[in-house]
Amino acid sequence: MGEWIIGLQAVLQPNVLLFALIGVLIGLIIGALPGLSGTMAVAIFTPLTFWFPPAAGFAMLIGIWNSSVFSGGISAIIINTPGTPASIASTFDGYALYKKGKGGIALGINVIFSVIGGLISTVVMMLFAFPIARFAVKFGPSEYFSLALLGVSMMVGVSNGSVLKGLIPGFLGLCLSTIGMDPISGVKRFTFGSTNLMSGISFIPVMIGIFGVGEALYQIYTRNQKVEEAESAERSANMSLGKIFLEKKEFFSLLPLNALIAFVATFIGAIPAAGGDIASIICWGQAKRISKHPEEYGKGSVEGFSVSCTANNGIIGGALTTMLCLGIPGDAVSAVLIGSLMMYGMQPGPKMFTENRSFVINIMLMMVVCNIMILVIGLLTAKASAKVLNVKKELVWVSVIILSIVGAYALNNNYFDVIIMLIVGLIGFVCKIAEFSPGPMVLGLLLGNMLEANLRRAMTLTKGSLSFFYERPITLCMIIFIVLTFAWPYITKIVKKEKEN
Amino acid sequence: MKKDDMYIGIVTALIGIFFLIKSLPLGLVEKNGIPSAGLFPILVSGGLILCSLVLIYKGFISRDTISYWHLMxxxxxxxxxxxxxxxxxxxxxxxxxxxxxxxxxxxxxxxxxxxxxxxxxxxxxxxxxxxxxxxxxxxxxxxxxxxx
Known part of the structure; x- marks a missing residue:
């Protein structure tokens, strides 16, 4: 208990609170703008935080993450376009509520239930993270190898469209991770005599390139002014928003279902690379199945909208649990945060719970503080927040490109990092145009070292044998799970065909 | 899949071949069974080449000729x-x-x-x-x- 009180004191320091507040405000603006995701915001602002004390810097990133996910619902309500992928399910009922003249209620629900989801998932994280980390301490190289493989394969498995278009960027990321000194014997690989490549390709410039410059270039290339004009006309219709608070009775009647959904969202969020969009759609679908009024879902159901908001932020606790306990990302933002923690000199994973236990507690308490900030700021600005959508895209593009360049350089005062960031930005742009998922590439680069080092350690222990795949029960379970992840779409296809026949 | 995927597949296959050629001199496994520095790059570049070949094939047989770069x-x-x-x-x-x-x-x-x-x-x-x-x-x- 004592360490929690010390943690609370650390989190309530004025500088930590200030940076958390700045993060919440940045997240609110960026999340509300369609096309700008929390991942982009966290990637761009990560280099900036290295100049702050770790607690303050991380508070800012946690603030951006939580706030951007919640504010993604604002554009879902007003213009039927999710601000972030996680708020996709919010468009199902949020926009219909707005059309009914209940935009204020929808904006209020978005704030309150996002915070409820965030807080419940944080409590779940506080309860389960420590036992999971204690269990994971027993993991050896083979378990870590299969865990990293699970992380990469899940990202590929859930990548939109074809598995092949997830696998290729994944392998490309793994190839990039091999550049530099090898993690076991220190042999130089693919450095071409360049000192800049000796330590490998830095993760943060790659993240900034893909999610910053790459995304901005993609938006410039695919801009559809006709759609923008339609959205603008939608906003200028100036539909009345009305009140923002639900009736007390209605609010309390929604709580049990939302509490249940928060648990489900936390669980889905904990699955490596499951992502907020998938989690919120699954939660919305499950809530519809158990609802007393499923026919109202998708037509402006207050209940349906509240569960999608709860699910949005509910996944964050789960994703953070996976990230902190196992060192593998629960989603794209947590992949960036792993890079941030590494830059702070911390290695996410079970050892972090012993070596940096106080910082783990700080992170958990920051989640609570940021959610409280979102509640206050979100309610105070509920109606005004819709105005964020008036920010011009051109302004955002210029800002993103300049901040990406400055951020990539500031990390190591290295011009080479900017070149890497720009090249990867172009690769990210091509990936998006050609419908490849850039996520697996990032994950491949991030987990490549962990995969290689543990594969080689495990093989060294068994003198080159691959017996650890079937002799170690946890490894075997994870390998079976990975195989099932890839085989599942084909199995369901065969079963469907059989049924049809 | 589109015809364009064939060209993208060729580019990624070339990247894979480049990594594979550069990794081969590093060796796969040492005499005592301990893996060498080349093992992992060979595995992942092999995977990249294999996937790229499938992509080239899928792009080749695809009848969708509209380019990814097509703009209205x-x-x-x-x-x-x-x-x-x-x-x-x-x-x-x-x-x-x-x-x-x-x-x-x-x-x-x-x-x-x-x-x-x-x-x-x-x-x-x-x-x-x-x-x-x-x-x-x-x-x-x-x-x-x-x-x-």
Whole structure:
């Protein structure tokens, strides 16, 4: 208990609170703008935080993450376009509520239930993270190898469209991770005599390139002014928003279902690379199945909208649990945060719970503080927040490109990092145009070292044998799970065909 | 899948072959069974080549000839903005390397605002405020040295 009180004191320091507040405000603006995701915001602002004390810097990133996910619902309500992928399910009922003249209620629900989801998932994280980390301490190289493989394969498995278009960027990321000194014997690989490549390709410039410059270039290339004009006309219709608070009775009647959904969202969020969009759609679908009024879902159901908001932020606790306990990302933002923690000199994973236990507690308490900030700021600005959508895209593009360049350089005062960031930005742009998922590439680069080092350690222990795949029960379970992840779409296809026949 | 995937597959296959050729001299496994530095790159580059070959095949048999790069008529202006953005960034990098960062960053902001058709008034006010804040916060407060 004592360490929690010390943690609370650390989190309530004025500088930590200030940076958390700045993060919440940045997240609110960026999340509300369609096309700008929390991942982009966290990637761009990560280099900036290295100049702050770790607690303050991380508070800012946690603030951006939580706030951007919640504010993604604002554009879902007003213009039927999710601000972030996680708020996709919010468009199902949020926009219909707005059309009914209940935009204020929808904006209020978005704030309150996002915070409820965030807080419940944080409590779940506080309860389960420590036992999971204690269990994971027993993991050896083979378990870590299969865990990293699970992380990469899940990202590929859930990548939109074809598995092949997830696998290729994944392998490309793994190839990039091999550049530099090898993690076991220190042999130089693919450095071409360049000192800049000796330590490998830095993760943060790659993240900034893909999610910053790459995304901005993609938006410039695919801009559809006709759609923008339609959205603008939608906003200028100036539909009345009305009140923002639900009736007390209605609010309390929604709580049990939302509490249940928060648990489900936390669980889905904990699955490596499951992502907020998938989690919120699954939660919305499950809530519809158990609802007393499923026919109202998708037509402006207050209940349906509240569960999608709860699910949005509910996944964050789960994703953070996976990230902190196992060192593998629960989603794209947590992949960036792993890079941030590494830059702070911390290695996410079970050892972090012993070596940096106080910082783990700080992170958990920051989640609570940021959610409280979102509640206050979100309610105070509920109606005004819709105005964020008036920010011009051109302004955002210029800002993103300049901040990406400055951020990539500031990390190591290295011009080479900017070149890497720009090249990867172009690769990210091509990936998006050609419908490849850039996520697996990032994950491949991030987990490549962990995969290689543990594969080689495990093989060294068994003198080159691959017996650890079937002799170690946890490894075997994870390998079976990975195989099932890839085989599942084909199995369901065969079963469907059989049924049809 | 589209025909374009065939060309993308060829590029990724070439990248894979490059990594594979460069990894082979590092060896797969040592005599005592201990894996060498080349094992992992060989495995992943092999995986990349294999997937690329499947992509080339899928692209080859695809009947969808519409390019990923295809733009509607009303989006043609996007192409100009895209190339201008790239050109602006390239010139910025050169000015930064050979002249000075401060000059380069002001140039980039003015150029991009011009390329995106923001008004000159907005352009200058935005550049003055935004870039000055960036320079002050990074150079003066965080003490980042932008000289390269």
């Amino acid at each position: 008529n009303f989006q043609k202006n996007n192409l100009k903005m895209f190339w201008l953005s790239l050109a602006g960034i390239l010139v910025f990098m050169l000015i930064w390397k050979y002249i000075h960062f401060t000059f380069a960053i002001y140039f980039l902001s003015v150029f991009l605002n011009w390329a995106y058709k923001n008004s000159w008034k907005f352009n200058f006010i935005f550049t003055l405020i935004f870039v000055t804040i960036i320079i002050i916060s990074f150079e003066k407060i965080m003490l980042v040295q932008f000289n390269v």
